[in-house]
Amino acid sequence: MTTMDKILTVCPYCGCGCGLYLHVDRGRLVGVSPSKSHPVNRGSLCVKGWNAHEFVVHPDRLLSPMIKDKGEFRECTWDTALDYVAKRLMEIRDRHGPDSIGILSSAKCTNEENYLMMKFARAVVGTNNIDHCARLCHSSTVGGLAAAFGSGAMTNSISEIRDAKVLFVIGSNTTEQHPMIGMHMLDAVDRGAILIVADPRRPQIAEFAHIHLRHKPGTDVALLMGIMHIIVNEGLVDIDFVRRRTENFDTFERILRDFHPHAVERITGVGIEEIRRVARIYAMEKRSMLFYAMGITQHITGVDNVRACANLVMLTGHIGLPSSGINPLRGQNNVQGACDMGALPNVYSGYQTVTNPRARRKFERAWKRKLPVKPGLTVVEMTEAAYEGRLKALYIMGENPLLSDPDLNHVKEAMKRLDLLIVQDIFPNETMQYAHVVLPACSFAEKDGTFTNTERRVQLLRKAIEPVGSSRPDWEIITKLSRRMGYDMKYRGTYEIMEEIALLTPSYGGMLHHRLREVHGLQWPCPDIAHPGTPFLHRKKIAKGLGTFITVEFKPPAELPDEEYPFILTTGRIYFHYHTGTMCRRTSVLEREEPSCYVEINPDDAEALHIKDKSQVRVSSRRGSITVLARVTDRTPQGVVFIPFHYSEAAANLLTNAALDPTVKIPEYKVCAVKVEPLIKEDRRPRSIKIVDLEDLRIT
């Protein structure tokens, strides 16, 4: 065995999709180093990437399948576990119908696995009840941008950022959450670009901003409409572009008149002058890139926020050119891919809708099964259906709803009511305690496949070490289960699955593994095997023909602060951790840096409440209450508090509101009302001091 092998693969953390080498010494993972030639990270990595090797062999890894017996998990063989799962799933399907089964796929798994999971749900189980965590982060993007342009992804490439002249970043803590994209932004600023950041908090990226707009949480629509109002009023509209490439401008313009800058100032708390400056700077430079992330999408007006961004881009014609476009920053390493693969209740791979008879026939012919017509349930709706008893079984691959979903107490109750809960993961997680069967899966280092990063780059994941314990790659588990349920899935390797994907998915038509091996992946659309991939979208023509101006209206957040709950709580991630902490909290350096949950609170608010830095406070909402440490900082404005959602021992999602966007059902993680109280009331009276006479102390 070789003593020092280095295998190029893709980082398992965020959507940047950095290229890294896994170091393998006699079959053991011993380190990580960045790829110097990779177009995204260019020899850099963030701290999570640098430590991506450690969690793989953590003692907590699930090593064997387990079935719950009298309230306790018993280890068993794969055959026993899979036979049991197949039998129970078929029983439930026969008794309650296929729609009584729900499937959660995973943005952490490969494209091949998501495709198979989607096929399993639709062809084997016979339901469209398949969804994944994109619902909770960027479903607004998929919904909003697809309606406007016909495609819901970053329109530019990451390497185009450094050539941009204006960067407008709204609702994204880029340097901490997409560090390598942050690096390119910093590069652009060094090269003279103007950086505009809109964020109620002051994230690190705002330190480099030329203009930082601190609007009130949940007022993004008003802010963006205010900017557009000024662009229209001052004649900065790209009229040629609007005429030739878009539709429905007139209706939109009528709505826009309502957003007079004075009204916008009142709603957002941002001065007219600032809004005017941003409007002029953004509209007048062609190489303007707009970026957004969870700050835009995780609201009950998530889709409207995205539409407003899309409208801004169309109004100024900043799309369809290099360094000019609209760029949603996707969170998970493969959330773009999981969406592309159709792990969503309403579409097959490549966003071919299930209600379209032609698309359905195509998949029916390929899969040789009759497919369900009705779109399925979303993540949050599945929880609701389980709570009401309509959903009997849930098969979860690589997700942890008991930490990631809003209003956790409710989710817990729903999980308890399921007849069958199958959890397939690499580590025990919070959801597992309610599971009936646990299936151990392989981590990113132990399997092949492809990930699609936020710039639509499909990259090869390469196996570096043998599976830990008796864990198996997710795709293998799905094929074995499927066989037991009477549908034979035969694949010799992930490359064969990719061939099937390419056959059925126009945008992935040329994405064959042997092509991806040559370069650091290809960007979709890549329709055929000679196509070089597409660095930026909507060149010469908007994907769906004409870009559509969709009217939006400003709606305040579902829950606003009042006398009892006077603060707005906004949640998010922090640099050293990642989502529900399954991997990073098992990495010693990362866990050591941020071992406990905290609440960021403005110094003025802290003083008024007698809260000291690092003291324990209780944060409560109408739905729950948690105890965390206070972190007094002016990064968070007055009246707003911020809590990271990684910590199961103080889960921010016990507090959050499950109010949903009406179109795509994304929950409003970014705004809910809470109160903050110090746990130990400060004793303000001076302590009585006993004065001791020195004479008394004298030893006699």
Next chain:
Amino acid sequence: MTKEWILPKGHLSYWLRQLRNSASLIAPLRVDGDIVFKSLENIHEVSLDNPALLPSPKEFLFPQQESLFWIEDGTKVRQLYNNEKRFVFGVRSCDISALRLLDRFYLEGYEDPYYSLRRKNTVFISIVCNNPEPTCFCIGLGTGPYLEKGFDIQLTDLGDRYFVQAGNAKAFRIIRQWNFLFNKPKRIDYEDQYEVFLSSKARFQKRISLENVRKYILAGKVKDSFWGAVTERCFECGGCVYECPLCTCFTVTDRVYSFGIDRVRLWDTCLFKGFTRMAGGVLPNEKRILRTRRWYYHKLIHYPDLLGGFGCVGCGRCTVTCPGKIDMATIAIKLRDLQDNG
């Protein structure tokens, strides 16, 4: 003790094969668009084009992650030593210079047994840089592009042949083992080697005097506002420390399995606030500026005071890896410019 030979280029692959038969051989190989140090399988994949590869060869002496010992049944302790004999081929002078300081850190006073054993079992075959990268600046520091002493075996590419130098007795014995491959150098070979040195020196794009920077800092001329601005750009990735051939920070953690306990040493960095956390949760370096500034102070002030040389050998790896562009070279040049402008 230095001994010199000439190795015709045609003999190199034969020699490498022989080395590989006697120990494991690690060399810079071209894979998937990058050149990385890894175990040599196909001799023809060896690529000597790129000077400073990511990460530095310190990983062969002080690995990113290594098991120190294993505890079974709660009491039985088994030390885990890596006894493997290795040749690391194709490293550069800067990295060899770094080893000298790394040795002082790990071997003087308390001798780290893990490092010590690996060091004894590893022979470095370095190559004189005749194609420095734009990020390289060893030339101003005396740590490259070639070395007078301190190397195991040093090769200089003379076009059709290598000039080979053995820097110690162990290296001498290795060359002697295959002495039929090597010829005695002629006068012209010495001339040619000198030519290579000269032409290599002329190709450097950066010349930095860390000594001047050190004096400037010691004179108290660098204000906190400067370090504050530097800190703002820090992404806290730890890349500079991980990549640095001289940085020695590590952490120790226990992996408690059902069948035993694995005590593991991992790379860590002083740029993280938790690195110096004390019992009770006090963070002496909680402010980020303290940590960033400390890194430069350690390299530029404390290292020379303690170990007699800068904590930087000019390999330029931090320039490649730093996402915030606050690497040693950039900061040194900024400070030089500040100094120029009074």
